[in-house]
Amino acid sequence: MHHYSSAIDQLNCACNALRKASRAVTRFYDEVMEGTGLSLAQFAVLWNIARREPLPLMDLAHILVMDRTTLYRALRPLEREGWVALEDGQGRAKTVRLTDKGHHAVKNSTDAWQAAQRRLVEKFGLDRWGATEAALQDLVTISQEAMQ
Template identity: 30%
Template structure:
């Protein structure tokens, strides 16, 4: 005798086919793999590239705004910074205006690595946008921002 399912299989199929969260997760993982592979020659992950780019500002930012931009908490940001600090790409210093806070700065090595990585990102980004079937990439970005 088969035990009846508490949730019908049709519901599983509905979630598989329509769940925005599931589709966003799958897309994010796929995009992450694509950019990780592309950035491998410069020994960066897509997350590290995004973090380095978020620090590419005229003035060193504090941790809070960087964490907010990257949609992560400060503890996660601190952990993500550690390998970049060890590689000499990022420097974390005390904020002279408020010694309880930290400022994040790209080093000369971090700037040099970004100069190498940006053309790789541009090529990969262009190729990825070209994969969007009958869609305007800006419309996709607007939709994602609306959900963020």
């Protein structure tokens, strides 16, 4: 057991490695999507809303692995641009949906996003990406369980 613990101590910080990869990949997607008027972060929020609208904000926060405050900060500029509308849901819950302008923004950005996705996954390898995506989902689950 001591050898295993010692080996873990010699590794680079998992969080820093993931954040570094995230920044590099985000920068790549943002560059490919530059002419669309949406950043990758904005596209991800809008795309997830479009797939499930109207969507309770709590569900969107869960899907995006964001706390409520961060989600509201992410939604504010999207609302200002006229891409999303916040509405009353059941009880005190709020829901979000895309406006016509939001649907148009997603439609106009999807080809660029698909091009970035295709380039990255083809270069990385489809099987390798599948394994990495599964491992990343495991990390999300493990991290969330560790906080409870």
